[in-house]
Amino acid sequence: MRPPTGPPPGPGPGAGRPVPSPPHLLILGGTTEARRLAEALAARPGGGTRVTTSLAGRVARPVLPPGEVRIGGFGGPEGLADWLRAHRVTALVDATHPFAGTISFNAARAAASAHVPLLALRRPPWTSVDGDDWHGVGSLEEAADALTTLGARRVFLTTGRTDLSAFAGRGDGTWFLVRSVDAPEPPYPARMETLLDRGPFTLDGEREVLRRYAIDAVVTKDSGGEATAPKLTAAREAGLPVVVVRRPAVPEGVAEAATPAEALAWLDVHT
Template sequence: MHVLILGGTTEARRLAELLHGTPGLTVTSSLAGRVASPRLPPGEVRVGGFGGTEGLTAWLREHRVDALIDATHPFAGTISFHAARAAATAHVPLLALRRPGWVPVHGDHWHDAASLEAAAALLPALGERIFLTTGRMGLATFADAALDELWFLVRSVDAPEGPRPARTELLLDRGPFTLDGERGVLRRYGIDVVVTKDSGGAATSPKLTAAREAGIPVVVVRRPPVPEGGSVVASPEEAVGWLGHTT
């Protein structure tokens, strides 16, 4: 049996670890290639895009994939729609592994935003020193003259390319992050606003706790819509169970 995991996330890597070495099972993990030095999962790995829905459909057929598991980042919306269409066309069972989103608790000061553009529009009224943790993709959204008076601490795995806010300091780092570490970042840089995508999971959630403790507002960008079709689970362990029932 051949399983293709669309990965690049902690959950995808964990799923590949759980499946690795299973007799009669071949696991291929596909990474988008946006990170220079990704943490590779065990098993076979391919890097790069497929060429849209048609390319992914052809790959599923050519490599005789028996099950497709979409374990991409919650904000990697395009590939999820390609996966849904390709799986339907190639008649391959599809599973979406979606980590649960974050939920505010007592003491949080969250501001909901439907997009990065909406998040940027909220900032001038909230503070002056922004901890931007939305990654390097979409950084150009904050390179707006209306935000030139604000200072941004931009954290990402790799150095961003292209436009960036006028007053920017880069912090190159890779999660998981600790609560003490996030407290230190907020204190050291005098942060008064945090901006994040609703990525979910535990690897990057300590910043939310640190912001709550410090009484700092957090702008949370909502997740994009996901395609219909296929099954949905919340953990790698559930994905293993689904695969067992599928076979």
């Protein structure tokens, strides 16, 4: 059999062209919404989006989302902007806690510097209903003052383990039940009991907490969402005042989504 003659066949159509990289999404996470967004992207047929979730590292045993995970800070807005450029991030979603104000403003500055589209994924705030006795305040310090005005003596404090300093200097004998995922960090109130627990919480469970500890006032941040909302219903049923710390605003000009589904729709346009 004769060997073939002539030049070898050339490369097929498209040979030698660079393969385009998939879109790279960075999620600033730590919330249920962030994890659900990563799960929804991972469940899409064929994938198509590289997802990295960044966690601050403040919780000892976080629930990890699918995809790549990095833990720790970026070194301010400049460090975040450098990371976005170095890892060729095509979109940034700030799905941090509604009260993580510093990282949200850092994200806005970094996204503008790196020319990366930014979305803030924020669960809607809570709204009061008939029978609620809510006292809105602008800060934790104002919340502490409100407890004095209300004459509260046994307080269910659900603002997180790192935000207790505003209540630490009280010398009026007020007792606090502090609930958090990990043990609180000082400074914290002198008269305090810690309840280590992670949501979601049930209405029956919240009723029992208020009854067992003889709570006469509740303090919470307006985090929104369903996981920790039953305490509000339990407080309403018991006729207890609730001091609600208002959440900070999203940085001006940043697009917002209230649900992971809305965030997916935004990503379809911007990646």
